[in-house]
Structure formats: C-alpha cells, structure tokens
Amino acid sequence: MVQSAEIICVGTELLLGDILNSNAQYLAEQLAQLGIAHYYQTVVGDNPERIKQAIAIAVSRSNLLIFTGGLGPTPDDLTHSTIADYFGVPLVEHPEIVADITEKFAQRGRVMTDNNRKQALLPEGAEVLTNRAGSAPGIIWQPQTGVTILTFPGVPAEMKLMWQEVAVPYLTQQGWVTCTLFRRTLKFWGISESALAEKVNSYFDLQNPTVAPYANHGEVKLRIAALANSEAEALKLIQPIEQELRELGGADCYGIDHDTPAIAVGRMLQSAQMTLAVAESCTGGGLGAMLTSTPGSSAYFWGGVISYDNSVKVNLLGVNPDDLAQQGAVSAIVAEQMAIGVRDRLGTTWGLSITGIAGPDGGTETKPVGLVYIGLASATRVESFEHRFGGQRGREWVRRLSANTALDHLRRRLLNEGIINYY
Amino acid sequence: MVQSAEIICVGTELLLGDILNSNAQYLAEQLAQLGIAHYYQTVVGDNPERIKQAIAIAVSRSNLLIFTGGLGPTPDDLTHSTIADYFGVPLVEHPEIVADITEKFAQRGRVMTDNNRKQALLPEGAEVLTNRAGSAPGIIWQPQTGVTILTFPGVPAEMKLMWQEVAVPYLTQQGWVTCTLFRRTLKFWGISESALAEKVNSYFDLQNPTVAPYANHGEVKLRIAALANSEAEALKLIQPIEQELRELGGADCYGIDHDTPAIAVGRMLQSAQMTLAVAESCTGGGLGAMLTSTPGSSAYFWGGVISYDNSVKVNLLGVNPDDLAQQGAVSAIVAEQMAIGVRDRLGTTWGLSITGIAGPDGGTETKPVGLVYIGLASATRVESFEHRFGGQRGREWVRRLSANTALDHLRRRLLNEGIINYY
Numbered sequence: 001m002v003q004s005a006e007i008i009c010v011g012t013e014l015l016l017g018d019i020l021n022s023n024a025q026y027l028a029e030q031l032a033q034l035g036i037a038h039y040y041q042t043v044v045g046d047n048p049e050r051i052k053q054a055i056a057i058a059v060s061r062s063n064l065l066i067f068t069g070g071l072g073p074t075p076d077d078l079t080h081s082t083i084a085d086y087f088g089v090p091l092v093e094h095p096e097i098v099a100d101i102t103e104k105f106a107q108r109g110r111v112m113t114d115n116n117r118k119q120a121l122l123p124e125g126a127e128v129l130t131n132r133a134g135s136a137p138g139i140i141w142q143p144q145t146g147v148t149i150l151t152f153p154g155v156p157a158e159m160k161l162m163w164q165e166v167a168v169p170y171l172t173q174q175g176w177v178t179c180t181l182f183r184r185t186l187k188f189w190g191i192s193e194s195a196l197a198e199k200v201n202s203y204f205d206l207q208n209p210t211v212a213p214y215a216n217h218g219e220v221k222l223r224i225a226a227l228a229n230s231e232a233e234a235l236k237l238i239q240p241i242e243q244e245l246r247e248l249g250g251a252d253c254y255g256i257d258h259d260t261p262a263i264a265v266g267r268m269l270q271s272a273q274m275t276l277a278v279a280e281s282c283t284g285g286g287l288g289a290m291l292t293s294t295p296g297s298s299a300y301f302w303g304g305v306i307s308y309d310n311s312v313k314v315n316l317l318g319v320n321p322d323d324l325a326q327q328g329a330v331s332a333i334v335a336e337q338m339a340i341g342v343r344d345r346l347g348t349t350w351g352l353s354i355t356g357i358a359g360p361d362g363g364t365e366t367k368p369v370g371l372v373y374i375g376l377a378s379a380t381r382v383e384s385f386e387h388r389f390g391g392q393r394g395r396e397w398v399r400r401l402s403a404n405t406a407l408d409h410l411r412r413r414l415l416n417e418g419i420i421n422y423y
Numbered sequence: 424m425v426q427s428a429e430i431i432c433v434g435t436e437l438l439l440g441d442i443l444n445s446n447a448q449y450l451a452e453q454l455a456q457l458g459i460a461h462y463y464q465t466v467v468g469d470n471p472e473r474i475k476q477a478i479a480i481a482v483s484r485s486n487l488l489i490f491t492g493g494l495g496p497t498p499d500d501l502t503h504s505t506i507a508d509y510f511g512v513p514l515v516e517h518p519e520i521v522a523d524i525t526e527k528f529a530q531r532g533r534v535m536t537d538n539n540r541k542q543a544l545l546p547e548g549a550e551v552l553t554n555r556a557g558s559a560p561g562i563i564w565q566p567q568t569g570v571t572i573l574t575f576p577g578v579p580a581e582m583k584l585m586w587q588e589v590a591v592p593y594l595t596q597q598g599w600v601t602c603t604l605f606r607r608t609l610k611f612w613g614i615s616e617s618a619l620a621e622k623v624n625s626y627f628d629l630q631n632p633t634v635a636p637y638a639n640h641g642e643v644k645l646r647i648a649a650l651a652n653s654e655a656e657a658l659k660l661i662q663p664i665e666q667e668l669r670e671l672g673g674a675d676c677y678g679i680d681h682d683t684p685a686i687a688v689g690r691m692l693q694s695a696q697m698t699l700a701v702a703e704s705c706t707g708g709g710l711g712a713m714l715t716s717t718p719g720s721s722a723y724f725w726g727g728v729i730s731y732d733n734s735v736k737v738n739l740l741g742v743n744p745d746d747l748a749q750q751g752a753v754s755a756i757v758a759e760q761m762a763i764g765v766r767d768r769l770g771t772t773w774g775l776s777i778t779g780i781a782g783p784d785g786g787t788e789t790k791p792v793g794l795v796y797i798g799l800a801s802a803t804r805v806e807s808f809e810h811r812f813g814g815q816r817g818r819e820w821v822r823r824l825s826a827n828t829a830l831d832h833l834r835r836r837l838l839n840e841g842i843i844n845y846y
Contacts, residue, residue, distance in 0.1 A: 015461050017452025018637075018646075021444055024466070029440025038438050039473055043447070043464035050462055057480060214441075278708075278729070284720075285703065285711025288729040292707025295783055295818060302732035305739070306701070306711040309725035312769055316728070316739070346735055360718055395718060 003176070004037040006062035008054055010070035010079050011154055012045040023068045023152075023159055030163060034171065035179035035227060036064070046076040048085065055086045063146050064176065069154035071136035073115040079151055080139065084123035087143040091121040094128060101135045129166050134158040140170060148174070179227050182234030184242055187259055188220040189408045191252040196220050199248050209237050211245070218401045222249075251415055254408070255423045261407035262290040264421055268411065269300035269349075272419045276410070277346035278304035279317055279338035279353040281329065282372065287354060287403040302346050307338060317341030330355050332373050332384040339375030340382055351377040354406050358398045359391045370398050374406045376413060385409055426599070427460040429485035431477055433493035433502050434577055435468040446491045446575075446582055453586060457594065458602035458650060459487070469499040471508070478509045486569050487599065492577035494559040496538040502574055503562065507546035510566040514544040517551060517560075524558045552589050557581040563593060571597070602650050605657035607665055610682055611643040612831045614675040619643050622671050632660050634668070641824045645672075674838055677831070678846045684830035685713040687844055691834065692723035692772075695842045699833070700769035701727035702740055702761035702776040704752065705795065710777060710826040725769050730761060740764030753778050755796050755807040762798030763805055774800040777829050781821045782814045793821050797829045799836060808832055 007027050013019050024041050031038040040062065044054045051070075058065050070079030084091050097120035098112075105112045119136045122128065129138035131153060138151040150167055152159040171177055188196060193215040197204075200222065203211040209226035224241055228234035246253055254264040269276055278287050284306055291301045305316050310329055313319040318341040323333050335355050343351025356372030363369035369391030375384045387405060389398050415421065430450050436442050447464050454461045463485065467477045474493075481488050493502030507514050520543035521535075528535045542559045545551065552561035554576060561574040573590055575582040594600055611619060616638040620627075623645065626634040632649035647664055651657035669676055677687040692699055701710050707729055714724045728739050733752055736742040741764040746756045758778050766774025779795030786792035792814030798807045810828060812821050838844065 014448075015451055015464070016455045017448045017450070020448045025437075025440045025443045027440070028438055032439045039468060039470070040477070041438070041464075041466035045462060047462070053484070054463070061476070280708065280711070282715075283712065284715025284724075285701075285708025285727070285729065286715075288703070288708025288731070289706065289712050289822075292705075292709075292731060292781075293819060293822075295781075297707075298731055301707075303729040303735040303739075304708070305728055306708065306726040308711070308715060308721055309769075312726040316726075316768065345739065346732075358715075358718075396716060399712075399716075 002037060003064070004039055004062050005031055005064040005066055006058045007031075007038065007041040008058060008065060008067050009041070009043045009154075010046065010051060010067060011043075012047075012076070014043045014069075015045045023154065023156055026156065026160060027066055027068070027163070030168075033181045033183075034168070034177045035181055036171070036176055046070060046078055048078055048082045051078065051082040052086045055083065059147055063148060064171075065147065065149045067138075067149070067151040068159055069152075071119065071138065071151060071153045073113070073119055073135075077118075080122055083139075083141075083143075083149065083151070087123065089124040089143070092124045093117075094120050094122060097122075097128065097137055100137075104135055129162055131158055131162055132165070133161050138162060140166070179229055180231055180234055181225055181227050182231055182238065183223055183225045184238050185257050186222045186224070186242065186245055186249060186253055187255050187257075188222070188249060188252045189218070189254050189261055189404065190412075191220060191249075193220045196222070196249070196252070200245060203241065203245065206241070209234075209241055211241065217397075218404060251412060254411060254421065259423060260290070261404045261411065263294055264423065265407045265411050265414070266291065266294050266297055266300055267423070268414045268419045268421050271422065272414070274349035274414075274419075275300050275302050276350045276352060277302050277342045277348040278406075279342035279351065279375075280304065280306050281308060281313070281338070281353075281355040282358040283354050283399050283403050284308055286399050287352070287406060290403055290407070302348050304342050304346070313338060317345070328367065330357055330367055330371060330373060332375075332386065335373035335375030335384045336377065336382045337375075339377035339384075343377045343379075349378065350410060351375070352406055352410055353377075354402050356387075356398065356402055358395045358402075360395060363391060372398070372402045372405075374402070374409055376406075376409055425460060426487070427462055427485050428454055428487040428489055429481045430454075430461070430464040431481060431488060431490050432464070432466045432577075433469065433474060433490060434466075435470075435499070437466045437492075438468045445579055446577065449579065449583060450489055450491070450586070453591075456604045456606075457591070457600045458604055459594070459599055469493060469501055471501055471505045474501065474505040475509050478506065482570055486571060487594075488570065488572045490561075490572070490574040491582055492575075494542065494561065494574060494576045496536070496542055496558075500541075503545055506562075506564075506566075506572060506574070510546065512547040512566070515547045516540075517543050517545055520545075520551065520560055523560075527558055552585055554581055554585055555588070556584050561585060563589070602652050603654055603657055604648055604650050605654055605661065606646055606648045607661050608680050609645045609647070609665065609668055609672060609676055610678050610680075611645070611672060611675045612641070612677050612684055612827065613835075614643060614672075616643045619645070619672070619675070623668060626664065626668065629664070632657075632664055634664065640820075641827060674835060677834060677844065682846060683713070684827045684834065686717055687846065688830045688834050688837070689714065689717050689720055689723055690846070691837045691842045691844050694845065695837070697772035697837075697842075698723050698725050699773045699775060700725050700765045700771040701829075702765035702774065702798075703727065703729050704731060704736070704761070704776075704778040705781040706777050706822050706826050707731055709822050710775070710829060713826055713830070725771050727769070728765050736761060740768070751790065753780055753790055753794060753796060755798075755809065758796035758798030758807045759800065759805045760798075762800035762807075766800045766802075772801065773833060774798070775829050775833055776800075777825050779810075779821065779825055781818045781825075783818060786814060795821070795825045795828075797825070797832055799829075799832055 126139035126141035226237040338353035353375035359369035370389040549562035549564035761776035776798035782792035793812040
C-alpha cells in the first residue's frame with residue numbers, strides 16, 4: 001500500500017449541512033503542501049457503529065487517519081471512545097489533562113463539570129496531542145503497525161494551532177514529509193479567464209512546476225505550483241516561469257498571493273506619496289472598507305463621502321442639481337462631479353467615485369441593473385468609465401465588482417503616470 | 424437496509440484543498456429539509472479506480488448516491504464514464520445534448536469542440552438531468568434495484584438549479600420525501616451564548632421541535648427545528664416554542680432567519696419614517712456597506728462620511744481640533760462630535776459614529792487594540808458607548824463587531840423610543 005492519509009470528519013452537524021467543512025479544506029491544503037498523498041475524505045455522524053465502519057474502510061486503504069470533531073464534553077462526542085473500542089483497548093484517564101482543564105476553567109472563573117472530565121479519557125497507549133487554545137486534547141497513536149491516528153477538535157482555530165504546533169513536527173520527524181509543494185499565485189484584473197488562458201496556453205502542459213488558471217468574483221488567477229525537497233529548490237523552479245508569466249500578463253497582472261486590488265493600489269499610492277478620497281453611492285462604503293482592511297492604509301487613504309441619497313451628492317460633494325435632474329444619479333457626469341467634489345473637499349491627490357444600480361430593483365431599459373459609472377479625478381484631469389455588470393449574479397456581486405473595478409482604473413492610471421507596482 | 428442517501432464529491436481540487444466543499448453543505452442541508460436520511464459523505468479524486476471503490480462502498484450502505492463534479496469536458500472529468508464502467512454498461516451519445524451544447528456555444532459566438540461533445544455521453548439507460556445554466560448535463564439512473572444515482576456538475580450555481588428544478592420533484596415523486604424539516608432561527612445580539620443558554624436551558628431537551636444554540640462573529644442564534652409531514656404541521660410545532668423563546672430573549676432578540684442587525688435597524692427606521700447618517704473611522708465604510716446591502720435601504724439610509732484621517736473629522740464633520748488633540752481620535756467626545764456632525768450635515772433623524780483601534784498596530788497601554796467608541800446623536804441628545812473587543816481575533820473581526828454593535832445600540836435606542844421591531 002502506498003503511504004497515504006485520509007481525513008475523517010465526525011459530526012452530525014456536517015450531515016445536516018449546519019456548517020461548512022472548512023477543516024477538510026485546511027487539512028487537504030496542508031497535506032498537499034507537505035507532499036503527503038491523500039485520496040479520500042469521509043464525513044460521518046456522531047454514531048459509534050458508523051464511525052467504526054468508517055475506521056475499518058480507512059484502515060484498509062490509508063495509513064494516516066486524521067480525525068476532526070467529536071472531542072467535546074457532551075454525550076454525542078464519541079471519537080476517542082469509538083476509536084478505542086475499534087482497536088480493542090480501554091480508555092484511561094490522564095490526570096495532567098484533568099489538571100489542565102480545571103486550571104483553564106478556573107482562569108475563566110468557572111468550575112469544571114464531570115462532562116469536561118470526560119475529555120481526559122484517551123485510548124490506552126495514545127500520546128496526548130496538546131490543545132493550548134481549548135479544553136479538548138487530541139491524540140497521536142499507532143494502534144497497529146502501519147496505522148497512525150491523529151485527532152483534532154472540530155473548532156477550526158484549535159485544530160489549526162494543534163496541527164501547526166504538534167502534528168507538522170511529528171509528521172516531519174516520522175518521515176511523512178518527503179517534499180514540499182510551494183505555490184505562487186499571480187493575480188489579474190481586467191482580463192477574462194479564457195483570454196488569459198489563450199495567452200499562456202503553452203504553460204498548462206508543464207509538469208513541475210504546474211500552471212493552472214482559476215477565476216472567481218471577476219478576478220483571474222494563475223497558480224504556479226512546484227514540488228521540491230526544499231522551499232529554495234521549489235523557488236528555483238517557479239521563478240523563471242513566474243517571470244515569463246508576469247511579462248505576458250503585462251498591466252493586467254496586479255499582484256501575487258494575498259494581494260487584492262486595494263492592496264496593489266495602496267502600495268502604489270504609498271510609494272508615490274499620494275493620497276486618495278472616495279465618493280460612494282451604490283457601494284455604500286464598500287470601497288472604503290476594502291481600502292481600510294489593509295493595516296497602515298491611513299498613510300494614503302484619507303476617507304470620503306457615502307452619498308447614497310442625492311441630497312448628499314449635492315450638499316456634501318457639490319454635484320450640480322441640474323445635471324443630477326437631467327442625467328440622473330447614475331451617469332458619467334455625476335460620477336465625474338462626485339470624484340472632483342470629494343477630492344477638493346478632502347484635499348487628496350486623487351478622487352475616486354462610484355455611482356450605479358446594484359439592483360435587484362431600480363433598473364430601466366436604458367439604465368439596467370448592473371450599470372455603473374466610475375469617476376477618477378486628479379487636480380488637472382477628470383475621467384469616467386461606464387460598466388455593465390448585469391443583474392444575474394445579484395446585488396453584492398455588482399457592488400464588489402464595482403469597487404474592485406474602480407480600484408483597477410486607479411491602478412492603471414497610476415501605471416500610466418509612471419508609478420511602479422512593486423510586487 | 425434503511426433508505427439513505429450518500430453524497431460523493433469527485434474532484435482532485437478538493438483533495439488539494441483548492442476549493443471549499445460548499446456543494447456538500449448545500450446538499451446536506453437540502454436532504455435534511457426533505458427528511459432524507461444521510462449518514463456519509465465521501466470525497467474522492469479524479470481517478471477511475473478510486474471512484475469505483477467509492478461507488479462499491481456507497482452501494483453497500485446507501486440507496487441514493489448523489490455525485491457532484493467530474494462532468495466537464497476535460498480528460499480528468501470521469502464521473503459518468505466510471506459509473507457506466509462500474510455497472511457494466513456502455514456510454515451512449517445523446518444527440519439532443521450535442522444540439523443543446525452546440526446552441527449554447529453559438530449564443531456566445533463560439534464553436535463547440537470535440538471535448539465538449541464528450542459531455543453528451545451518458546451511461547446507457549440513464550435519463551438526462553437537464554442543466555439549464557451550463558453545458559454539462561447530469562443523470563438520473565437506477566442501475567440496479569434499490570440503487571438510484573443522481574449526478575450534478577461541480578459548479579455550485581448549476582448544481583443548485585438542477586437540484587431544485589429536477590431532483591427535488593423527482594425525489595418527491597419517487598416517495599423519498601416523507602417529511603419536512605422546517606427551521607426557524609432566532610437571532611440575538613448583546614448576550615453571550617452561555618448567558619442565553621442558561622436562560623433557555625430547559626428547551627434543549629425538547630425532541631420535536633429541537634432547540635439548539637449557535638454562536639459566531641459575536642452573534643448568538645437559537646435554532647428551532649421540527650420534523651413533520653407538511654410545513655403547516657411543522658409551523659404548528661414551532662410557533663408556541665418560538666413565542667416563548669422570543670419572550671425570554673426580550674430586547675436581546677433582534678430578528679429571525681436571514682435578518683442581520685442592519686436589516687432589523689432598517690425595518691424599524693422605515694416603519695418610523697426616520698433617517699440615518701453614519702460617520703466612520705476604523706470601519707472605513709463597513710457600516711455603510713452593511714446598511715446598503717439591503718435593497719431599498721435608500722428609504723432610511725442617506726449616507727455619511729468616512730473620516731479616516733483626522734483632517735476629515737475636523738473639516739467635514741466639525742470635530743473640535745482641541746478635543747481631538749487632547750482626547751485623541753479614539754475617545755468618547757470625538758465619537759459624539761462625529762455623530763452630531765454627520766447628523767447635522769446630512770439632515771437625518773439619527774447620526775451614528777464609530778472610532779476605534781482596529782489593529783494589529785496602533786494600540787497603547789491605555790488605548791489597546793480593540794478599543795472602540797460608538798456615538799449616537801438625535802436632534803436633542805447625544806450619547807456614546809465604550810467597547811473593548813480585544814485584538815486576538817484580528818482587524819476584520821474588530822471592524823465587523825464594531826459596525827454590528829453600533830447598529831445594536833441604535834436598535835435598542837429605537838426600542839426605548841417605542842418603535843416596534845416587527846419580525
């Protein structure tokens with residue numbers, strides 16, 4: 001049997017669809033990064049017979065069984081007792097865990113109940129997988145030759161901490177980690193997935209690194225992934241390909257990995273010591289919220305005006321009431337006046353504005369849902385851009401796309417002014 | 424064997440952790456609502472041998488196999504060919520599907536490739552499960568007595584449409600849908616999960632309906648779920664319990680199901696014909712974005728000022744520069760002046776403001792990360808509220824909690840003024 005891992009998520013709440021199985025994704029990504037093969041995931045409810053069936057199947061096809069969930073204090077938390085039962089060993093109480101739980105409860109001014117004492121019962125022979133962030137510990141156990149079991153609580157923050165602090169070093173030491181999958185993602189705005197794929201088509205046949213396209217929320221990504229024995233080796237494989245793809249991407253490529261259009265714009269404004277103000281209608285503050293989600297954004301983002309009602313456009317931004325009446329709030333001229341107005345009043349280098357119809361109602365034949373105007377003003381020049389995002393994908397989609405597209409117009413303008421986007 | 428369903432998600436991208444398995448959650452929730460038992464979920468990669476193993480295991484323990492993924496045009500889309508192979512039948516081409524795909528491509532000005540023609544190959548004897556939203560159809564098939572197979576593409580929007588339009592009517596007609604799980608969620612703000620649980624403890628032992636608490640992002644929910652033969656019967660079981668829980672919840676209960684604090688506040692403002700303006704510092708527009716995510720919010724939300732930089736607080740909101748210098752931007756007096764200023768300038772009934780330290784940097788011993796002041800002004804009165812949200816859970820957590828807490832203060836103030844929150 002090839003060495004491989006299987007993820008087993010225990011919890012009736014997963015079978016009821018009450019929660020999204022983000023633990024499985026996290027562990028899957030981690031296994032891929034460590035180069036540990038992983039062919040199956042199983043979800044099973046809080047039922048001892050069915051958990052035992054899942055264990056039997058997993059043991060027949062995988063050597064590393066990674067459990068999440070079912071370690072809590074309530075009667076339907078059955079993972080450890082069922083694993084012990086399956087392998088025919090008793091549960092034993094660990095006094096150091098009882099002490100640890102008692103202390104954690106005392107810190108919060110509470111007394112430990114008998115329910116919680118249950119969490120100190122682990123299969124005989126299993127090592128404790130310490131949980132620093134919560135009360136339920138996991139186990140590391142080899143119940144028989146060729147079978148390793150790791151268990152984690154279902155709470156994602158606890159699971160992740162335990163995975164990083166204990167499981168990864170353990171798996172490395174046990175020889176499970178044989179190579180590293182290192183990834184670099186290039187991010188694009190303003191080009192469709194198919195247009196980008198056509199440009200870089202020949203790269204999709206590469207074996208190591210591999211190149212694959214992804215698209216979501218109007219954004220397109222190229223992921224470059226290399227398998228190697230070390231990060232340095234992986235980088236050596238990735239870097240020349242990354243360089244070529246960046247050149248092919250040109251101005252459509254705005255950044256890498258965790259970058260967003262707001263981060264790219266912020267980086268460029270900061271390096272050029274420029275400042276930005278926004279005037280938002282249909283996005284209602286969403287553009288400002290995107291910009292300020294970056295710590296330190298106060299260096300270049302000064303604020304703005306949410307001009308949702310037309311009176312605010314006139315009174316706070318100086319939009320001409322006649323233009324508003326004749327052209328409507330969703331028009332190029334109003335977008336331009338909003339951008340000029342907010343720039344003037346806040347005294348920033350740039351003013352960026354959005355006015356549009358987010359839907360689902362409010363559209364007309366000439367001005368349908370999804371019609372959005374973006375205005376961009378500097379001290380010497382104002383321009384506007386018309387977009388038709390459609391209404392099929394809903395209000396939040398139009399709003400998110402509008403904000404990111406506005407940022408992308410500013411980014412391209414900054415590029416045209418010679419400001420380099422170092423990423 | 425008890426009649427039960429099993430969800431089988433096919434896709435190496437799930438095993439690599441590239442995507443979150445939201446399809447499994449959607450289908451699980453749907454099965455629960457239709458009262459169809461469901462004990463296992465399996466995830467398997469694009470590998471015919473392993474897909475066949477998963478089918479063999481599923482057929483041994485479940486009668487309804489629901490597949491998602493692997494229906495696309497590329498060589499690693501193997502679901503239909505592997506299912507046909509497992510049950511020993513050939514694939515047959517459906518000319519009507521070829522015609523449908525050709526037409527869909529023509530509409531987008533593209534020519535169908537041979538790759539796409541593959542999507543018209545279905546196991547002999549299987550019915551077509553039409554995909555109106557995309558090119559890949561699924562199947563409905565009973566390959567042997569006691570085994571029903573449904574297949575769906577991995578694209579969530581296509582899968583959901585096909586599920587609702589074809590699968591639910593089919594399962595109903597086939598007698599799978601024997602009862603209905605109906606849920607009502609009560610939503611709370613301003614009370615901890617444990618405090619609420621203590622209040623309503625006795626309800627957790629109920630059998631039908633059941634009552635269970637959930638908590639996330641600072642919000643606490645009570646979910647009431649009833650199993651019955653019809654929605655009307657379920658409602659009869661739920662309503663008296665819901666009424667009692669609402670009374671026990673009092674002012675902490677702000678709404679039901681898809682309500683948010685922003686929706687509750689909007690509902691109250693609209694019924695009282697009142698209007699609102701916001702002044703945002705650390706949330707940077709997030710409060711406005713929450714308010715305007717509700718269609719029709721222009722009836723009560725007029726807009727506001729994002730006063731991220733202190734100059735904006737002074738110039739656009741009239742905050743006193745001396746108070747700013749002496750008390751700092753994150754202070755009760757600045758929050759109050761921001762609320763007064765935005766209310767005055769926009770001419771609304773209410774002004775609501777937020778100023779705080781979202782982190783991760785910028786905290787001091789006296790003003791730590793997570794310290795937030797909320798200001799609330801009417802024509803005759805201004806008040807402010809101090810909160811300490813801590814910095815452990817990150818910048819976005821502080822910002823989201825700040826915005827929702829600000830809305831909750833306004834909601835409670837409106838309640839005190841005699842405005843009823845009808846929900």
